[in-house]
Amino acid sequence: MDKEIKNREDLVENLLRELPLHDASDEVVSELLEKVEATPIEVPFESSRKKRFAEIRNALLASVWATVCSASALLRRPRYASIAVAACSLLLVLTHSMNSHQSHMLARKLRPLANVGNHLGKQAASEQGTGARDAYGDLIVSFKNDIETAKNERAEIYNELQRVIADSGEPNVGSRRENQAPAAEGNALPQAPTDYDAEEVFSDDEVDSAADRSKADIQGSKRWRALEEAKRMGPGAPWGGSFSSAGSDRRYAKQAPAKKQKEELLAEVDSASESPVLSGVTGGYRNDGRGESPQDLEYKKFEEIDERSKLQATIALSSSQMIVTEKYNLAYAGSASSMQSSSSDSVSQFGGREAFARETAKRTDKSRANKESLSERKPERITGKKSDIRQNSYPARRQLSPAAPEPLSDVTRGQAATEFLKRFEQLDGLRFKEASGYWSNTYIPGSTSVRHLEAALKEYPATSLRLPDPTRYAHDLAHQTYQPFDAPRNSALAVYLHSNHTGAQEKQRMIVQVGLKASERRSGQRPAMNVAVVLDLRKLPSKEVLEDMSSMLFALNKQKDIGDRFSLTIAGREGGTLIPADTFGHGHLSVAFKNLASAPIEAKGGWDLSEAMAAAQKEVSRSDDPTAPLGSSLILLVTASSLEQLGTLGDQAHAAALEGITTSVVGIGDEVHPGGLEHLALKGQGRRRILNAANDAKSIIVKELNAVSQVVARAVRLRIRLAPGVQLIDVLGSKRLDAPSAERVRQAEKSIDQRISKNLGIAADRGEDEEGIQIVIPAFYAGDAHVVLLDVVAPGPGAISDVQVRYKDLVFMKNGVARANLSLTRSEAALGPLEQNVLKNLLAYSLSEKLKYAAQKVISSKLDQARSILTEQRALLRSFQETVPGFERDRGIRNDILMIERYLQSIGGPLDEFSVRPIAFSLQYAGTQRVLPELFIE
């Protein structure tokens, strides 16, 4: 048994491995990469947020401790120590629950208190000496230890900060770091030397010029470049993006990923250690012998490491210090005395480094010589100003700078492209149209004409147009231009308004693009379905097949919703419309199947399949709503036998499809022939499914019924208003409707409005005409994008147009409104991707028109003219490809060129009458598809 289970599991694993991997579309990836370009990498500014908290918390503890203890010492009230403990605990909790900014603000507020405390503490210490320690007991000792730790950490962090500030060349993070510093600026904490002293001694100009010169010297050197290279080695490098202070120098010695480069640089580094940086340090700081800072201890540890490691550590130290020199460390040299007086602790913390640097400097004569030579320039460099120093920053965020789109004027390099664009910019001899009334809708996915063309192309495939992949033809390369509109998240539709110009100084002709983008999310509601089920019982079905059929019907009944109309028609046996739409229900179904199961086998006289299909079509047509979404009228053939009369059935399905009635087929049992089912489904623009088990019935039915739920918006009313003075030349691809046509559009819109109001409860709000251009789109599908291009003349800068879209939002079940407006500035800025997209759409529109025109020429056997049209288009596309940045690799344009070349090959020689029609159909189809969304299939 176990073995069987194991075998089953192995089989499952094998099956799993056979499943194909699915892939993200190129558009998604392309969009992602664009987003990545615009998104900076987050470089960790501090080793961690936690550490920042710890730092601030320690600072706070130190401040409060100093204040309270000093006060208690002064007042000789040791019990105040317990208050100090409580206060510190409270602050600990507070700072834990705060963000860094809040902690920082709290620290700032406590600073004056800390100053007072420090002052009092000093006074108390001078009065009492070490007696206070005895008085406060062990608790105070432990607190003192904590404070020592806090001091050390603080000092290390500050020290590290100095190095990194000087290391970086960007202006922000230094100030961020600076903002955190005040938390520790209370006098109770060790004060790192500041540059205020230097500021008093040297002028700003001296600071800047000296800093620039020395930086240029260093950056120009081989060593700098090599060190830069070492820096690129990652976090293991000395300044690998971390402030982790405690063992950082020791880590340098251990990690050193750029070991090889560093070894090569050792000699130079020695000189670097003797450079003004280190000489500044050595000259600037004195270890006054009052205890050893953590740095001292670290350097002492270095003494115990082998010679090589020490030198490597020197690289790390000198590399960072070399940069610090520029504006920072040398300043200390000039202000040593003042710093010494400011804080003895701070002096001692640099003492270790000084000693170590001196030690290193002794190792080579060369470095000494170097030191001497460099020290001649020292007076020029010893200066620094607070703002200069602190504005040096750590490169917190790295921006991958995207290439700025080039202005459109570059387009004019290509002659064909120039001429094309000139046509859309000339202002002479223009005729203007009235920008009002109803205009024809250009969003027609799955329109009847496209269905006709598809059907014709399937019936008469143009073999000469086959692509290397034999299942694809030239017209399969025609796709709508990718529209870079963001899909809305909180509504079904979004509207975008752009132009191919960003500015206009004077009267300017331009293309205004209204873009519509539907939500990717399907609407939760499917439309009311009108389904006629045809059961094929021409042959006696087995009991199991009959059970499967009944399970299909009962599943359908279970899915029936308000507004749905289902009917059952039988082919063979007791043929006819067994259950009409009005009486379809559980009871009637039960009776029907009971009768079918008990009916005599020899019963004859029923309809054949063709008659049953015709009856079903009639039943659906009887209650078909022309305004319902495509696919909501459906004939569902359920069969368990192979289909005969495929030709007739196919024709019937095709005819029904042209009327908007889809035919889908469900095969049951092992007698069905998949090829036949597929043929019928293709003809009927429906789907083919196999029912393997009665359990699958529900899923098949739900899939069928939900196939049309891709409609996310109904009764989309697009209103485009032009600003005063803006004149309309044309709405490309559309035309102004005459009065009767406009009335039909109004009626259709009202019908949808009222039906949706009745069925879905979205308030009816249509019936009023609006000013401006009105376009009504009956249904908009999930994920689709559509553009309307307007050719207009603007009088100059200022408002150009505004757009409002009102629609029945089937995703969020409300009346949706989206608005956008467009105005131009006086100066033309670089075109963004959306402005460039206007140009692509214009090109697509032009190509679409030309392809249709070429189709007319082909059908009338004027092949020379067709060739000329296509050749001209190819030249135009190539010209754009060569001259417009970003177009050279545009997939749509490349496909267009490939497609045209295929057409040119196919009409290169004389054509017989059987070849002409498929090519013409193909051209017409490609012309239509180039500007339309993909056909909705499932």
Next chain:
Amino acid sequence: MYVELQECIETSMSEVLEDDGRALLLSHRDGDPRAFSCLVQKYRRQVYSYLLRCGVPASTRDDMFQEIFLKVHSNAFSFNEDRSLEPWLFTIVANAARSYFRSAARKDSRNQELQEFESDDYSAHDVSEARETQRWLEAQIRELPLEQREVLVLCCFDDLKQSDAAEALEIPLNTLKTRLRRAKATLAAALELRDSSAEVSYHG
């Protein structure tokens, strides 16, 4: 950007795919402008398949795919270069998927039924029994509990080592093995049921 993508595809796709993902991320971190597009090319199918098979609906999948790689990009510096990239990457992917399911569970269950079926990305005209079985299997995978589903997808589709998958999902290795075995057993049982019902249906 598309140019870079194309270049990446056309010039050195084979090299890229063989390239170590970790090296690509490190190059990207060091400022190599092409490295990230190559990295995306290398993992796009695995990541997308993971999202699809874990049941992330089509409407969200593309966005989530982009968010995941944006996270990879923006958090590139938090990647420990001593580790392999896959566990790190798939931790991000798994967390994104889990996060989605958590938030989806809170939302109105109105669309659940739709989501169940909307990832049917196949053409209705693909006629083969193998395809049918595949589709059935895909549906069954979506029926598995998320914890089993994610293990199954990582180990069987994305070809992660079990240890890497455990690291990515932040679960012990033995837990992963248990979940994987349960997932396979569930599918095996469903397969058995399907076969038996098919036999009855065809020959009974």
